[in-house]
Amino acid sequence: MSIIDVNGEFKIYDMENKANVNMGVLNPMPDIDKKDVYQMKWASDNANMVCVLEKMKLCFIKNGVEEEPTPFTGYILDFNELKVLSVALDEIAVNPLVNLTEATNKV
Numbered sequence: 361m362s363i364i365d366v367n368g369e370f371k372i373y374d375m376e377n378k379a380n381v382n383m384g385v386l387n388p389m390p391d392i393d394k395k396d397v398y399q400m401k402w403a404s405d406n407a408n409m410v411c412v413l414e415k416m417k418l419c420f421i422k423n424g425v426e427e428e429p430t431p432f433t434g435y436i437l438d439f440n441e442l443k444v445l446s447v448a449l450d451e452i453a454v455n456p457l458v459n460l461t462e463a464t465n466k467v
Contacts, residue, residue: 361386362400362410370394370412372424389424401439411439418444 361373371388396415403409412419418432434446 362402364397364400368396368398370397370400370414372410372421391424392421392426394419399436401436401444403442404438404440409439409442411436411444 361375362371363373364370370392372392373386373388375386394412394414397412399413401411403411406422409420409422412421413432413436414429416431416433417429419429420427432446433450434448436444436446438445
């Protein structure tokens with residue numbers, strides 16, 4: 361389970377750790393420290409992988425291990441098979457009649 365709170369802090373909670381769940385205590389994974397997060401998307405084909413948008417960077421987290429972030433602008437539509445489908449909202453804002461397929465990108 362993951363949460364982006366009102367301050368933009370991103371946290372992942374291990375729901376499979378029975379000791380935490382049985383005691384009624386959920387502690388976030390200590391290795392994941394993300395601030396200023398505005399979007400995240402779990403992979404539709406891999407429950408252990410999530411991509412996170414933080415300060416115009418796209419970060420991938422797999423099994424609690426963060427990979428090197430890459431520069432990114434846009435909004436995540438889908439995350440599947442290690443591919444991110446995104447849309448450039450600034451292009452749509454400038455030209456609302458633009459074809460949606462022209463505004464989408466695969467990363």
